[in-house]
Amino acid sequence: MIDLTGAEWRKSSRSSTNGGNCVEVASNLEGLVIIRDSKDPGGPVLLFAPSAWRNFLNEIKEKGVK
Secondary structure, X not given: OOOOOOXXXXXXXXXXXXXXXXXXXXXXXXXXXXXXXXXXXXXOEEEEOHHHHHHHHHHHHHHOOO
């Protein structure tokens, strides 16, 4: 199990402030980028290697996904 107690979560800039669908990202833990649903902070998370996360973001940007 990975210890996430030191994770510094930030909300997506695309998230609204009215409690809608929000994604939070933590990238301060060495070798990991972690994604979670802000409405369920104790729930499941997705773990990415930093290079995989960069590739994912680049693909989204290239395709113009919003």
